Amino acid sequence: MLVLTRRAGESILIGDDITVTILGVTPGGVRVGIDAPRDKGIHRAEIVVAVSDENRGAVQSSSDEAAENALLNALGRRSETE
Structure with a gap:
């Protein structure tokens, strides 16, 4: 991981087409x-993790229901749901 110190108004260039200010x-x-x-x-990491965890739980739940059926x-x- 590259760690840089920046002040307000300063930027970081990533490749040719991304600027972080x-x-x-x-x-x-x-x-x-x-x-x-x-x-x-461009996504906040905590949102990506939360959605991923939710999707994983939904797949597991669906898989568990399919196995029960x-x-x-x-x-x-x-099953009682039918």
């Missing part, structure tokens, strides 16, 4: 502006 620094956080092509995805079908019964 420090807009302001307060005791509560840092405001960052990102100028990048529209085809570049298969077992009930094998036993000649129907």
Whole structure:
């Protein structure tokens, strides 16, 4: 990981087409502006992790339900959700 010190108004260039500018620094956080092509995805990491965890849970739940239905079908019964 590259660690740089920047002050408000200073920028970092990433490749030829991405500019990260420090807009302001307060005791509560840092405001960052990102100028990048529209085809570049820019997401807050905590949101990506939360969505990924939610998707993983949904797939597991769906998989568990499918396994339960298969077992009930094998036993000649129907699930309560049908």
